[in-house]
Amino acid sequence: MNVSKVMADLERKHPGEEEYLQAVREVLESIEEVYNQHPEFEKAKIVERMVEPDRVITFRVTWVDDSGEIQTNIGYRVQFNSAIGPYKGGIRFHNAVNQSMLKFLGFEQTFKNALTTLPMGGAKGGSDFNPKGKSNAEIMRFCQAFMLELWQNIGPDTDVPAGDVGVGGREIGYMYGMYKKLAREYNTGVLTGKGMTWGGSLIRPEATGFGALYFTEHMLQKAGKDIKGKTIAISGFGNVAWGAATKATELGAKVIAISGPDGVIYNPEGMTQEKLDYMLELRASNRDIVAPFAEEFEDATFIAGKKAWSIKCDIALPCAFQNELNEADAKELLANGTWCVAEVSNMGCTPEAIAAFQEAGILFAPGKAVNAGGVATSGLEMTQNAQHLSWSAEEVDQKLHYIMSQIHEACVRFGEQADGAINYVKGANIAGFMKVAQAMLEQGAI
Ligand code: GLU
Numbered sequence: 001m002n003v004s005k006v007m008a009d010l011e012r013k014h015p016g017e018e019e020y021l022q023a024v025r026e027v028l029e030s031i032e033e034v035y036n037q038h039p040e041f042e043k044a045k046i047v048e049r050m051v052e053p054d055r056v057i058t059f060r061v062t063w064v065d066d067s068g069e070i071q072t073n074i075g076y077r078v079q080f081n082s083a084i085g086p087y088k089g090g091i092r093f094h095n096a097v098n099q100s101m102l103k104f105l106g107f108e109q110t111f112k113n114a115l116t117t118l119p120m121g122g123a124k125g126g127s128d129f130n131p132k133g134k135s136n137a138e139i140m141r142f143c144q145a146f147m148l149e150l151w152q153n154i155g156p157d158t159d160v161p162a163g164d165v166g167v168g169g170r171e172i173g174y175m176y177g178m179y180k181k182l183a184r185e186y187n188t189g190v191l192t193g194k195g196m197t198w199g200g201s202l203i204r205p206e207a208t209g210f211g212a213l214y215f216t217e218h219m220l221q222k223a224g225k226d227i228k229g230k231t232i233a234i235s236g237f238g239n240v241a242w243g244a245a246t247k248a249t250e251l252g253a254k255v256i257a258i259s260g261p262d263g264v265i266y267n268p269e270g271m272t273q274e275k276l277d278y279m280l281e282l283r284a285s286n287r288d289i290v291a292p293f294a295e296e297f298e299d300a301t302f303i304a305g306k307k308a309w310s311i312k313c314d315i316a317l318p319c320a321f322q323n324e325l326n327e328a329d330a331k332e333l334l335a336n337g338t339w340c341v342a343e344v345s346n347m348g349c350t351p352e353a354i355a356a357f358q359e360a361g362i363l364f365a366p367g368k369a370v371n372a373g374g375v376a377t378s379g380l381e382m383t384q385n386a387q388h389l390s391w392s393a394e395e396v397d398q399k400l401h402y403i404m405s406q407i408h409e410a411c412v413r414f415g416e417q418a419d420g421a422i423n424y425v426k427g428a429n430i431a432g433f434m435k436v437a438q439a440m441l442e443q444g445a446i
Pocket of ligand 1: 088089090091112160161162163164165192346371372374375376378
């Protein structure tokens with residue numbers, strides 16, 4: 001394979017799909033060497049097939065807002081790859097959602113899901129619907145209108161959506177209710193991230209953040225470091241940031257920053273249970289601002305217009321959105337002495353930021369490994385649904401912990417360099433790729 005040639009072809013076919021092209025380039029650059037040692041992959045045109053989604057479903061979503069006005073959004077489901085199992089991946093509601101974003105996320109999801117050790121293919125969906133400022137009734141009507149179009153394309157053994165940015169337990173509830181009504185199917189396994197009384201799994205709401213901290217702990221351990229007493233800056237204040245802040249605090253680290261589109265909260269005393277609970281209230285308010293945190297807790301300060309990366313910290317955890325940490329941010333972190341960055345958001349760092357971290361020789365791990373605990377626990381939710389039973393929180397947490405340790409081990413196995421340092425980007429990409437490629441090879445030219 002020649003990465004430049006594959007990329008030139010893709011750029012010609014999909015002009016302007018920046019995030020998608022960025023995600024593909026990152027994977028291809030890190031697998032190139034291994035790929036070229038496998039002529040059977042080249043012969044089966046694995047890469048050429050793997051970079052294109054199996055299908056992209058696009059639909060119009062029309063709904064009526066509280067003032068009686070008709071609104072129209074675009075809905076998507078990108079079913080990317082089913083080589084190792086039914087399609088699986090979240091749904092994102094955000095005004096910036098477009099086909100390129102969901103293709104990048106579906107592509108990433110394919111490798112992430114392969115890393116979880118569970119049999120799940122990759123998918124992603126969503127809409128350019130902006131939940132900011134919407135009432136509960138508007139959210140419900142939108143979710144119902146979205147499912148009215150999507151339901152025929154999903155199913156417990158076909159495609160299992162879940163939450164993502166802008167889609168949490170409430171939205172999953174509204175979508176699941178509508179799915180049942182339309183499909184006359186009462187199989188709980190069609191969506192994950194459900195409520196606890198109707199097929200949800202304990203620990204699923206916490207899983208992405210908890211898993212990220214389990215992974216970070218393993219990474220630190222491997223480098224001979226301890227998380228206790230370390231300062232952590234987190235971007236975002238949604239479900240993922242909340243889970244990460246909760247587990248980091250439990251492990252004895254100090255979460256000194258959380259942030260929103262409006263600025264950063266400097267929280268030098270760290271988190272308390274009250275503060276963690278308040279993060280959930282902030283997210284549920286649909287206002288997309290973090291400033292009220294400083295009005296609620298007087299030891300915290302709000303700094304308008306600044307990112308979490310302006311706060312001096314040991315460990316940085318991007319938990320918000322793709323490309324939220326750029327080269328300038330990376331330089332600021334490095335100048336302030338940050339020595340570990342674990343991406344919890346999908347593709348949270350730009351390629352230039354990753355290069356800066358790698359050049360400085362600090363610990364860096366990519367989202368598809370660090371945040372895989374969310375979808376892994378979705379996989380565990382599917383298993384419980386298929387068995388018609390529910391496991392205890394301890395059992396789910398233990399399995400999540402084990403899966404994260406397996407993912408870390410896979411990264412080490414495929415990412416260990418001659419000098420003993422671990423290239424986690426390479427490790428995660430090669431481990432995920434090898435599994436999907438092998439499955440595609442054995443299933444023939446389809
Ligand atoms: N949206 C999450 C992710 O990026 C979770 C997906 C899922 O649970 O299916 O992995």
